[in-house]
Amino acid sequence: MPVRGAEKWSWAVIREGAGAAWPICLGYLPIGLAFGVVAQKAGLSLVEIGFMSLVVFAGSSQFIAVSMLCADAGFLPVIITTFTVNLRHLLMSSALAVHLRSAGKGWIALFGYGVTDESFSFNMNLFRQGNWGWRHALVVNHVSNFAWFASSVMGGLGGSLIPPGSFGIDYALPAMLICLLVFQLRGLVYVIVALVSGIAAVFISIILPGNSYVIIASVVAATTGLFLNRKMGTGEKET
Amino acid sequence: MSHIFLLILCMGAVTYLPRFLPLFFLSRKQLPPWLTTWLDFIPVAILSSLILPALVTGGSPRHLDIVKPELAAAVPTLIFALKTRSLGGTVVAGMGIYWLTQRIFG
Numbered sequence: 595m596p597v598r599g600a601e602k603w604s605w606a607v608i609r610e611g612a613g614a615a616w617p618i619c620l621g622y623l624p625i626g627l628a629f630g631v632v633a634q635k636a637g638l639s640l641v642e643i644g645f646m647s648l649v650v651f652a653g654s655s656q657f658i659a660v661s662m663l664c665a666d667a668g669f670l671p672v673i674i675t676t677f678t679v680n681l682r683h684l685l686m687s688s689a690l691a692v693h694l695r696s697a698g699k700g701w702i703a704l705f706g707y708g709v710t711d712e713s714f715s716f717n718m719n720l721f722r723q724g725n726w727g728w729r730h731a732l733v734v735n736h737v738s739n740f741a742w743f744a745s746s747v748m749g750g751l752g753g754s755l756i757p758p759g760s761f762g763i764d765y766a767l768p769a770m771l772i773c774l775l776v777f778q779l780r781g782l783v784y785v786i787v788a789l790v791s792g793i794a795a796v797f798i799s800i801i802l803p804g805n806s807y808v809i810i811a812s813v814v815a816a817t818t819g820l821f822l823n824r825k826m827g828t829g830e831k832e833t
Numbered sequence: 834m835s836h837i838f839l840l841i842l843c844m845g846a847v848t849y850l851p852r853f854l855p856l857f858f859l860s861r862k863q864l865p866p867w868l869t870t871w872l873d874f875i876p877v878a879i880l881s882s883l884i885l886p887a888l889v890t891g892g893s894p895r896h897l898d899i900v901k902p903e904l905a906a907a908v909p910t911l912i913f914a915l916k917t918r919s920l921g922g923t924v925v926a927g928m929g930i931y932w933l934t935q936r937i938f939g
Binding site: 616617620621638642645646649650651652655659663669672673676677680681682683684685686687688689690691692694695697699702703705706707709711714715716718719761762763764765766768769770771772773774775776777778779783784787788789790791792793794795796799800803807808811812813815816817819820823 | 836837838840841842843844845847848849851852853854855856857858859860861864867869870871872873874875876877878879880881882883884885886887888889890894895896897903906907910911914915918919920921923924926927928929930931932933935
């Protein structure tokens, strides 16, 4: 499905992608700063902090890894924890795949590296609206990655000088996720899926440590949605 | 290469694979309709499962905690998002609302 203006690389595509990404960048800023501060306190050098943000690019797992390093956890436990914490991206990439049909293998390889909770939800919303190609989405992924990298290095440099909670910036990311959730509520079935997933996630998160609740609740809720969809259709409103 | 760089590279590899493999294999396949429908519910499910526990649980080990500025700010932020349907606007408004809420919670 070709999107007008998105069939090839152009400055316009890069401008549109980069220009749209600012809410994600704003959301990453306080978390990146906080990560830099924590990592620096844990004894990581500035180069190591930047390298981790560039290579791993997955916030919560980086916090966990640093705290495990502090506790002198071994090499293997850190890797296994990182893997399980980030396994949820499997679901997101599966849902994104359909929008990357026309992308070459190399571009797909580059795209995969930038799939995060935020870039995923953000791009899925724009893909659905149309007028958004995989090139736009790729730009969003990498601009967000740069924001994450830059803010964590800034945090490592002198993030402790910035008072935490300034301007309510800690809420930029939750507010963005709330709004992206609102965009996804396209009909009754989606609302039910959201409620099932959210409530299941709350209960599972209390029972199980770690963040496996995201995957479990999402699979349960999407499956519920599939069955409801067979019974009553999506109830999607025409927009 | 020092130990920490090797560790970071391994962390990167195990993070990258679940991100890349579905893109690589599923983007070339014609998916059965039920799977397409199922995947269509993934964004809303993921978002809700990320947001709600962050708003109503806290502490370590995690327990229900509903007296939080994050939750109090979520309701007006949600209403703002529903009314305006503006992502940037909601981010900025959410920050302001949260800032005010923190003042009220003291």
